[in-house]
Amino acid sequence: MTDNIVDKVAVQTEDSRNQGRRAFLKGSAAVAGGVMFTSAANAAGGAGFDPKKAVAPYAGKAEITDVLQDGAARKSLGFGVRKYPYGMPSPFEKEVQRRTLEWLTPDSMASITMSPIHQLNGIITPNGLHFERYHGGVPTINPDDHRLVIHGLVERPLIFTMDDLKRFPSISRIHFIECPANGALEWKGVQLNSVQWTHGMMSCVEYTGVRLSDLLKEAGIKPEGKWIIPEGADASGMSRSVPVELAMDDCFVAYAQNGEALRREQGYPIRLVVPGCEANMWVKYLRRIMVHDVPIQHREETSKYTELMPDGTAQRFSWYMEANSVITYPSPDFKMQGPGKYYIRGLAWSGRGKVANVDISIDGGKNWKEAHFTSVVLDKAWTRFEMEWEWDGSEAFLMSRVTDETGYVQPPMPQMRNLEGTNNVYHRTAMVTWRVHGWDQGKNGGMIENVQY
């Protein structure tokens, strides 16, 4: 929302540092008589770092005495430069994949894959793991042949080549992109045990492109133009209606993603970026923007992407993605390694701005503790949080709850269900709960399970 992204990043880095410090101070105050590295102790020239004390938790653990052997990597040369002119992940990472549920759709050209959220780190999704959603398959478009037209209620309809677009002032922004059906599988109860399935219809990347307001002004948008109708060059001719206020706020036309050209799966050569809003509006393979006086009532804003309520009415034009959060570790893809210290981590994001706080409960929502941020806190972007947890080995119910800068507090599932029913399909943004099985539960001890209230 703020214009100057450089300022913003600087401010937010400071912010997140403060967040971290605050949380730390709180944490150490809570551990009464805890770790003794206060400034007073240091100033007194006293204890300082005590290596013997530091390793105390290892006391009594059996020592490995077998002599370590050299591995193959040490005894032969590795491969040389340019074996892979475009680098690929280690073969040992081959299970880190986008995945789909084949029963969701009859056809792979109108389908979806989920990003392996539980295997990602930081706030950037690698391009090859970005989730996919197609309505008419992926076209392979030659950028030399691609054109973007802006017409309708404008003074001067214009057509742009890719070279034309790249001459405009550019902006780079990190934003999350989320399908409003993310979490839809969980409306009627729990279905699947993985963050990939419960929250994987989203990604977060850095986009570079041209501000949409610059392009619309370039063509002389007329005051009667209240809506813009973006359209794709693919088989689905994807369209939505975007109100002009939203278009002029912070939308842009992106040609790059994480420093390289967009991938075909994400709209090569250009896509619309509508920060904070339903990914369906971020039209890929963008070829035409019609400035119009009314919305078009496209299938994707009437038949689909509207939310059916328990009384049979339906909510439409639900553009914004509500604030949401999820614990990615520990989560159902992992198993606890025994009682002891853990760092609970996860992702929080809000379509309406920055994440303000994330709180974590280990007792199913009765009591909460504030987590601190381990990433920068950006507008409409993933934010990483973390909280130290001493697991005593008993059954626990982990939940995360985000509050965003607009003051919105993420609700628990029963509240959302009671108000909005379970037939909505879209915008299920209530909290999820991971049940950690007690360590004494035999072979299931320490297992982590998706449960719902």
Place this chain on the structure above:
Amino acid sequence: MFNTKQTLVAASVAILFSGSALAMSGNSDSKAGDKIDGKYAANYAEIIKKADGKYLDKAVIEAILGSDETHGRNGLVGKLDPANPYSFEVDDSIDGGNHGNAQCKIPAAFTEVHESAAKHYHDDSSFVANGFGTPIAEAALSKWNITVDGDGKGLPSADVGMTIEEGGKVYVQFCGMCHGDFGEGAKGYLALAVDQNLVTSSFTDPAPMKAVGNYWPYATTIFDYIRRTMPFWTPNASFIGDAGYLGMTGYILQSNYIKIDDEGNELDDETFFNSEMLMKMNKYMPNQGNFFCDHRPVIHNERCMTNCPDAQVGGNGKGDATDYREARKLPDGTPQYNVPQRMHEDPPGVGHSGM
């Protein structure tokens, strides 16, 4: 129960009143205590600013809307009033149907969005084009501009079309294999005509199927959509053409028993279906009045930290965290991990091999 038809009437009455209320309060800067439409704090922008931009904070919403408007879907009725700073509703009076081409807007209370739009557009008096593009005539876009809006702008002229019977033949040839000859659906592809109630009796009932007759608010959408995307393998087919797409639109409307007039008549096989007939029927889409503009969030919780109220804790509002629902279990009692193909392909997750 919430009903958009009634509230829309209420809302238009409210516009009349709000006009006079504003006239009385004059155009001066709103003092604290001034009310929009006698109901909403006129200085809402100041209230939001004072609260650090927290426009969705429970206390801020209460300060602007009053306390009875804020909770749950009951509060939605009040928010449909266009004078309400949190309303997405703007305009609903175009001749496309019984409610027209509904427009929703970004609520006034989302002050940051409006400020940013003003900066980048409305207030940008110094902008001069870069001159990087090439002018193009609208006529050059005749093939690309395939948009038909909810008012029918963009439809072919009235001489283009075919009878419902002819439209049915085109449909059976190009669409029936996926959507069923009567729109009943086939091979897992979407049905285009279903007889289903949109209200289910329990939260765990399967969600109702939604199709043209029981759900779609506009008939124009059918023509716009099928001309742009269908048949799935060969979209926007010239061998079908505008006449064929109109004929199929008529056939789909007939299969959904949509009325053509107040007497409740339906399309005959011999009816010549063209853009005029389409716009006539656009007014009789049965579910049209049951859509409302986004009013989220309808939940305004406090950020409670200790001993939170039972309604916010697990166990269906009784505060018992061990009262939960699980996914299906495998025969050995472990939770079902993901989908069968994933389980065979590779271990379901770190730490799970062998489970």
